[in-house]
Amino acid sequence: MTDLDRFVSGLPKAELHLHIEGSLEPELMFALATRNGITLPYADVEALRAAYDFSNLQDFLDIYYQGAGVLQTEADFRDLALAYFDRAAADHVTHAEIFFDPQTHTDRGLPFSVAIEGLLAGMAEAEARHGITSKLILCFLRHLSEAEAFKTLEQAEPWLDRIAGVGLDSSEIGHPPEKFARVFAAAAAKGLKLVAHAGEEGPPAYVHEALDILRIDRLDHGNRALEDAVLTTRLAREGMTLTVCPLSNLKLCVVPEMAGHPIERMLGAGLRATINSDDPAYFGGYVNDNYRAIAANGVLTKADFATLARNSFLGSFLDDEAVTKQIAAIDDYVAAFQ
Numbered sequence: 001m002t003d004l005d006r007f008v009s010g011l012p013k014a015e016l017h018l019h020i021e022g023s024l025e026p027e028l029m030f031a032l033a034t035r036n037g038i039t040l041p042y043a044d045v046e047a048l049r050a051a052y053d054f055s056n057l058q059d060f061l062d063i064y065y066q067g068a069g070v071l072q073t074e075a076d077f078r079d080l081a082l083a084y085f086d087r088a089a090a091d092h093v094t095h096a097e098i099f100f101d102p103q104t105h106t107d108r109g110l111p112f113s114v115a116i117e118g119l120l121a122g123m124a125e126a127e128a129r130h131g132i133t134s135k136l137i138l139c140f141l142r143h144l145s146e147a148e149a150f151k152t153l154e155q156a157e158p159w160l161d162r163i164a165g166v167g168l169d170s171s172e173i174g175h176p177p178e179k180f181a182r183v184f185a186a187a188a189a190k191g192l193k194l195v196a197h198a199g200e201e202g203p204p205a206y207v208h209e210a211l212d213i214l215r216i217d218r219l220d221h222g223n224r225a226l227e228d229a230v231l232t233t234r235l236a237r238e239g240m241t242l243t244v245c246p247l248s249n250l251k252l253c254v255v256p257e258m259a260g261h262p263i264e265r266m267l268g269a270g271l272r273a274t275i276n277s278d279d280p281a282y283f284g285g286y287v288n289d290n291y292r293a294i295a296a297n298g299v300l301t302k303a304d305f306a307t308l309a310r311n312s313f314l315g316s317f318l319d320d321e322a323v324t325k326q327i328a329a330i331d332d333y334v335a336a337f338q
């Protein structure tokens with residue numbers, strides 16, 4: 001491991017872009033399939049992993065939704081969450097804001113309560129085990145209708161005090177943020193934070209809509225915003241946090257190679273970028289693998305990576321006191337590193 005790899009690996013950091021269903025490792029998928037009497041259309045873990053060869057977002061989503069089918073009980077969701085937090089804690093993640101896709105589960109007949117109660121149990125246990133704090137973000141599937149998103153928000157009502165915000169994920173092209181303007185307004189009126197995937201595959205216009213129509217607090221991906229100089233300047237001026245996912249971008253062919261990854265230009269443009277893993281079980285690595293992949297480009301310095309880690313707390317939905325404490329821990333780490 002290089003000196004820079006050691007530095008980035010040990011940095012205290014928050015993860016702000018993580019789909020919990022995307023942390024379902026093939027081994028756990030097979031274990032849950034056995035536990036629940038489900039037959040997977042793959043002979044073994046190796047055959048499943050070999051299928052993780054994607055040309056675009058939709059290729060991945062098809063396999064990701066299929067994989068989530070093994071999640072049947074609260075215990076399954078709890079085990080899924082705990083497995084993620086164990087990996088995250090090993091990467092010096094001290095706070096995580098995790099997405100879940102309730103419609104993926106309710107649409108196959110599970111009650112809303114099963115996924116959320118299981119995840120909340122896993123989050124509580126992870127905090128007791130590792131001291132890692134976390135928040136939950138409910139994502140609407142954008143390929144489904146506005147009415148279905150409203151129904152999901154209604155189902156979430158009993159748990160609103162344990163949900164930090166709402167997000168927007170799934171197939172981006174053809175499903176612009178504007179489609180969910182009224183649902184996001186309703187979520188904001190309930191005091192929820194707002195985030196949305198935009199500019200991953202979709203054009204800069206979708207990022208404009210996420211800002212102006214959805215009125216997001218944080219932008220997920222946002223890579224294609226760089227194609228629009230006015231938009232880039234605006235994002236910098238407004239201090240908008242971008243949750244960037246390098247290995248995801250590579251696996252989904254959003255970037256041709258890791259060299260010259262847009263995050264380097266984002267920092268140069270003064271954007272508040274962060275590094276995250278998105279769907280680590282599918283994209284070949286957890287958050288530190290993503291930090292190290294960018295470190296290997298040889299462009300960003302220790303100071304840049306410390307900025308990225310600070311950005312992860314500045315962009316979080318933690319209160320000011322917690323952010324100050326977490327940033328002090330980064331400063332201590334940087335000062336003591338040798």
Ligand code: HPA
Pocket residue numbers: 019022057064169170171197200248278279
């Ligand atoms: O990277 C992603 N993009 C859109 N939707 C998703 N759902 C899980 N991961 C993703």
Ligand SMILES: [Zn+2]
Pocket residue numbers: 017019169197220278
């Ligand atoms: Zn994502």
